[in-house]
Amino acid sequence: xxxxxxxxxxxxxxxxxxxxxxxxxxxxxxxxxxxxxxxxxxxxxxxxxxxxxxxxxxxxxxxxxxxxxxxxxxxxxxxxxxxxxxxxxxxxxxxxxxxxxxxxxxxxxxxxxxxxxxxxxxxxxxxxxxxxxxxxxxxxxxxxxxxxxxxxxxxxxxxxxxxxxxxxxxxxxxxxxxxxxxxxxxxxxxxxxxxxxxxxxxxxxxxxxxxxxxxxxxxxxxxxxxxxxxxxxxxxxxxxxxxxxxxxxxxxxxxxxxxxxxxxxxxxxxxxxxxxxxxxxxxxxxxxxxxxxxxxxxxxxxxxxxxxxxxxxxxxxxxxxxxxxxxxxxxxxxxxxxxxxxxxxxxxxxxxxxxxxxxxxxxxxxxxxxxxxxxxxxxxxxxxxxxxxxxxxxxxxxxxxxxxxxxxxxxxxxxxxxxxxxxxxxxxxxxxxxxxxxxxxxxxxxxxxxxxxxxxxxxxxxxxxxxxxxxxxxxxxxxxxxxxxxxxx
Numbered sequence: 001x002x003x004x005x006x007x008x009x010x011x012x013x014x015x016x017x018x019x020x021x022x023x024x025x026x027x028x029x030x031x032x033x034x035x036x037x038x039x040x041x042x043x044x045x046x047x048x049x050x051x052x053x054x055x056x057x058x059x060x061x062x063x064x065x066x067x068x069x070x071x072x073x074x075x076x077x078x079x080x081x082x083x084x085x086x087x088x089x090x091x092x093x094x095x096x097x098x099x100x101x102x103x104x105x106x107x108x109x110x111x112x113x114x115x116x117x118x119x120x121x122x123x124x125x126x127x128x129x130x131x132x133x134x135x136x137x138x139x140x141x142x143x144x145x146x147x148x149x150x151x152x153x154x155x156x157x158x159x160x161x162x163x164x165x166x167x168x169x170x171x172x173x174x175x176x177x178x179x180x181x182x183x184x185x186x187x188x189x190x191x192x193x194x195x196x197x198x199x200x201x202x203x204x205x206x207x208x209x210x211x212x213x214x215x216x217x218x219x220x221x222x223x224x225x226x227x228x229x230x231x232x233x234x235x236x237x238x239x240x241x242x243x244x245x246x247x248x249x250x251x252x253x254x255x256x257x258x259x260x261x262x263x264x265x266x267x268x269x270x271x272x273x274x275x276x277x278x279x280x281x282x283x284x285x286x287x288x289x290x291x292x293x294x295x296x297x298x299x300x301x302x303x304x305x306x307x308x309x310x311x312x313x314x315x316x317x318x319x320x321x322x323x324x325x326x327x328x329x330x331x332x333x334x335x336x337x338x339x340x341x342x343x344x345x346x347x348x349x350x351x352x353x354x355x356x357x358x359x360x361x362x363x364x365x366x367x368x369x370x371x372x373x374x375x376x377x378x379x380x381x382x383x384x385x386x387x388x389x390x391x392x393x394x395x396x397x398x399x400x401x402x403x404x405x406x407x408x409x410x411x412x413x414x415x416x417x418x419x420x421x422x423x424x425x426x427x428x429x430x431x432x433x434x435x436x437x438x439x440x441x442x443x444x445x446x447x448x449x450x451x452x453x454x455x456x457x458x459x460x461x462x463x464x465x466x467x468x469x470x471x472x473x474x475x476x477x478x479x480x481x482x483x484x485x486x487x488x489x
Contacts, residue, residue, distance in 0.1 A: 003160040006305035007082055007312045011324045015301045019328070021162040023297030025153070028169035030289040032176055032205075036198045037351040039180040046354050048195055050278045051131035054122040054266050058136060061259030062107060064252045066147040069100040070154045072248025075386055076240075077158030078304045082311030083482040086224035092240040093155060093221055099244065100151045104144030111140035121263060121428045123270045124277070135195040142203030149210045152217060157304055159220070168213050175205035250395035251386055261402040264426040265447050268409055271425075271433050276444050278352050279360035287347050287365060291336045291372050298329035298376070299383035306387030313479030315471040322384040322466060326377060333376035341369025360444045367448045374455040381462035388474045397461045401454040408453055413446035 004017045040048045073096040080089040111118065119132040139146075149172070153165040182190035183197030193200070269276035302325040309318035340347075344365035348358040382394040410422030414434050421434035 002163070004162050004304075005160060006308040006321065007314055007317065011305075011317065011320045012328070014305055015298070015321060015325045015328060018157070018160075018162050018304050019297040019301035019325070021166045021297075022157065022300035023294050025165040025169045026293030026296040027290065028166065028173050030293050032169070032173050032202075033289065034351065035173070035176050035180050036202075039184045040195065040198060041351060041353055042185060043194060044353055045194075046275060046278060046352075046357075047125065047127040048131050049352055049354075049357075050124060050128040050275065051135055051195060052198070053278055053280065054124055054128070054263075055119070055132050055136055057122070057259050057263035057266055058118055059139070059259070060262060061256050062111070062143070063146075063150070064255030064257075064259055065107065066100070066103060066143075066150060067252040067255050068248035069096055069103060069147070069244060070150040070248070071251040071386060071391065072096070072244035072246070073100075073151055074154035074158045075247045075303065075307050075389060075391075076243055077155050078307030078387065079311030079389070079478060080482060081159050082308030082314075083479060084228070084312075085482055086221070086228045088240075088482070089159075090221045090225040091237065092244070095237045095240040096151060096155075096244055097148070099241065100147050101144055104147040107143045107147075108140050111143065112137060115140060121267075123267045123428075123431070128277075131195050135199050138196045138199035139202065142199075142207065145203060145207040145210055148214070149206045152210055152213050155217060156213075157300055158307065160304070160308070161220075162304075164213070164216075168209050171209045171212075172205045175208060176201050179204055247386070247389055247391050251391040253395045254382070254398040257399045257402045261405045264406045264428075265409055265450065267426050267428065268413055268422070269444070269447060272413075272443060275352075275354050275357040276360055276447075278354060279357040279364065279444065280447065283344075283348065283351075283361035283364045287340065287344070287351060287361070288368055291333060291340050291369070292375070294333045294336050295329065295372075295376055295379040298325050298332070298380045301325050302329075302380050302383030303387035306384050307389075310388050310471075310475045310478050311482055313475050315475035318388070318475060319471045322381075322471075325384070326380040326466075329376040329380040330373050334373040337369040337372025339369075340372070341366045344369070363444060364448055367452060371452055371455060374452075374459040378455065378458035378462045381466045384466050385462075385469070388469070388471070389478060390469070390474070393465050394462065397458060397465065401458045401461070404457070405450045405454050409446050409450035412449055413443075 004014065006014050006018070036052055037049065040052060073093065076092050077089060080086070080092065115133050115137040119129060119136055122132060124132055149168070153168055156162075156164040179201035180198060181187035183193050183201050186192040191197070266277055266280060269280050302322060305321040305325065306318045309321060344362040348361040348365070352358060352361065382398070385391065385394045406426050407419070407423055410426055411419050414422035418434040421430075421432070424430045425432065425434055
């Protein structure tokens with residue numbers, strides 16, 4: 001396995017070496033999510049599609065909790081690799097995996113017994129609600145494995161082994177496709193378990209892949225720690241926990257609040273005319289995530305490359321890598337966004353069978369496709385800031401802008417006379433649906449415009465945050481911290 005060292009070589013080339021495998025891995029992950037829609041769509045039951053679409057918000061919110069560990073570990077692995085402090089990296093990773101396992105077990109316990117309450121927040125029709133409960137209850141059982149998969153892939157990327165997550169995700173996809181066929185459609189005489197089968201296909205494919213990958217990862221981190229020649233600290237487990245949480249907790253709020261906002265917008269969609277919930281979830285999770293995968297690739301490239309350079313104390317190089325990453329991201333993401341918009345009429349029927357849902361989804365993809373460069377700017381700069389260890393900055397931007405989506409959508413759809421009631425309903429404070437008034441966008445466009453407006457805000461504030469970032473001070477501080485004398489455990 002070849003390792004990418006971001007501290008040497010042309011910045012543009014380094015960004016591509018990290019971004020391309022990360023894009024491939026994210027595309028495979030998108031295909032993995034697309035699998036559920038593809039197999040469930042073959043059953044031609046709209047309530048099932050509505051259920052797994054709406055449950056996406058819960059999954060994002062809960063995985064946001066898991067990102068406390070995965071993002072903190074990913075960033076620390078990159079910085080310690082740049083600092084060439086492999087003994088401290090080994091101890092940090094051992095601590096991180098223990099934390100991830102404990103959090104995963106906690107989520108499984110709480111989620112399994114509170115599934116009904118979580119799904120009720122989504123305001124689904126009765127038949128879709130039942131499918132949602134069954135789908136989420138099964139998924140909750142596998143959360144330790146799902147969390148470990150994200151932590152392990154993030155570790156490989158942070159260490160510079162950028163192609164390994166591609167092989168891991170490819171393995172997950174192959175296993176998931178086979179298991180979906182067996183457990184959802186009854187291939188090879190398997191049970192036809194509909195949404196529960198889709199959940200178990202995800203759990204089993206992730207568990208098998210993660211177990212194998214951890215064997216190889218353990219060998220690498222032990223070998224590097226054993227062969228380290230420099231006299232640097234191995235750190236204490238307390239220090240490892242503190243650093244992981246310092247970076248991971250703010251970063252996790254990005255996904256948590258995004259998931260909360262998605263749930264709120266989904267509740268507004270539930271009272272719109274037509275199958276807006278199915279259209280929203282299917283177009284976002286099933287198709288838009290192709291463009292999002294490219295965003296993720298450059299987010300990873302920025303965080304890994306900047307993290308390694310900051311850990312090595314190379315401020316000027318970290319700055320060059322950051323701007324190179326965002327420039328390449330804007331071009332690539334917007335090209336994919338345009339393709340996504342122009343092919344929407346052909347791709348929507350692949351993820352949802354209902355003609356009305358297809359029409360709404362096409363409108364969504366047209367607007368999102370031609371404005372994807374805004375998402376590219378925000379996402380890549382988020383990666384830059386996380387790579388430097390300043391995850392609290394993108395957290396503040398994301399939390400404010402994602403929460404603003406709720407009042408904007410409520411105002412546009414319900415109108416200002418029903419503004420307060422609309423927000424209360426969207427956030428789950430009441431189940432009473434506000435009466436429609438004189439909203440400017442009496443339909444699905446209310447959600448679309450809320451997303452576009454806040455994407456503009458995210459892009460502007462993220463740009464300003466990186467433009468005024470003091471790379472020199474950050475690089476000096478982090479590189480010195482990672483070389484402190486050893487402390488006791």
